Amino acid sequence: MRALKFIIPLAVFVGLVAFFAVGLTRDPREVPSPFIGKPAPAFTLQQLHDANATFDPAQMRGKVWLLNVWASWCVSCRVEHPLLVEMSRKNLVPIIGLNYKDQRDDGKQWLDKFGNPYTLSVFDVEGKVGIDYGVYGVPETFVIDKQGVIRYKQIGPITPEALDKTLVPLIRKLEAA
Amino acid sequence: MKALLAALMIALSTSAFAQADEVANPDPAVEQRLKDLGEELRCLVCQNQTIADSNAPLALDLRNQIRTQVKQGKSDDEIRDYMTARYGDFVLYKPPFKATTAILWIGPFALVALGLLVFLFVIRRRRPPPAAAAVPQERRAQIEALLDESGRAETPRGPPRKDPRRS
Numbered sequence: 147m148r149a150l151k152f153i154i155p156l157a158v159f160v161g162l163v164a165f166f167a168v169g170l171t172r173d174p175r176e177v178p179s180p181f182i183g184k185p186a187p188a189f190t191l192q193q194l195h196d197a198n199a200t201f202d203p204a205q206m207r208g209k210v211w212l213l214n215v216w217a218s219w220c221v222s223c224r225v226e227h228p229l230l231v232e233m234s235r236k237n238l239v240p241i242i243g244l245n246y247k248d249q250r251d252d253g254k255q256w257l258d259k260f261g262n263p264y265t266l267s268v269f270d271v272e273g274k275v276g277i278d279y280g281v282y283g284v285p286e287t288f289v290i291d292k293q294g295v296i297r298y299k300q301i302g303p304i305t306p307e308a309l310d311k312t313l314v315p316l317i318r319k320l321e322a323a
Numbered sequence: 324m325k326a327l328l329a330a331l332m333i334a335l336s337t338s339a340f341a342q343a344d345e346v347a348n349p350d351p352a353v354e355q356r357l358k359d360l361g362e363e364l365r366c367l368v369c370q371n372q373t374i375a376d377s378n379a380p381l382a383l384d385l386r387n388q389i390r391t392q393v394k395q396g397k398s399d400d401e402i403r404d405y406m407t408a409r410y411g412d413f414v415l416y417k418p419p420f421k422a423t424t425a426i427l428w429i430g431p432f433a434l435v436a437l438g439l440l441v442f443l444f445v446i447r448r449r450r451p452p453p454a455a456a457a458v459p460q461e462r463r464a465q466i467e468a469l470l471d472e473s474g475r476a477e478t479p480r481g482p483p484r485k486d487p488r489r490s
Binding site: 175177178179180181247272273277278279280282283 | 367368370380381384385388407408409410411413414
């Protein structure tokens, strides 16, 4: 019974250490998306390269696809762009670009310069669709399944690690479903 | 003269930030509601500022969005729901009371209550309640005589020892 005097504070300390050990590895600035498991919000936007053509996510039903939010003014996007180009070359999964709050010409020139991994890009000049998707920074990437449900959101650039450990297994799993 | 110019430039520069979301004829009622709501919502880019205060482009967009919705006649709750549907509960400065946030809200009170309990428990342990009965008069005189004696003499036998505190 006397040992309890020492065991209780020790137990509390161990508990605290466990919380810190997990908590400190997390990024407090990351805002988890409330859209995981919910249908991707509908929209109709002009395409970047062709103002006369539009795109609606419903067109992608039956396919697993990525929605990648990018902009010509975004520096971090240049970090993940080679990876996206590589993914498109390997035909891993269709990638639709969401050109966020950009100028049409700037966007087109950026793709000419750095490569175009996108099946197509939509032109969200006011960022309204971005807000509807809960975009708060660029780049962000959504993984959307065959039923049009958002399954995962990558906040920030896609790293090789995120690609190998999270995205590719998820895409494989969703395609098998 | 230079100081005056510098001061003027600094004073005017803040208005440049507000330009993009200034309306031609601001409706004071709408702007007030915008301010009240904006101060309850977190800017997700800076994360330590409210949407009302932040100069981030996203905050600007969201302020315009709120203004449009207020003009459309949406209620405060509807606008808050719009924000949480897109950004989650983190966008609210006042976290809602849910199963997941119960610990956050109740925790401090629970800890205070726990502390009080421990405190009372420790106090009770140290001092058992005195079971003193009233002292009868005869004994009282004897007790006082004894107390007086021990005050005068250091020890019951022998000469008084030197006070070790005085060297």
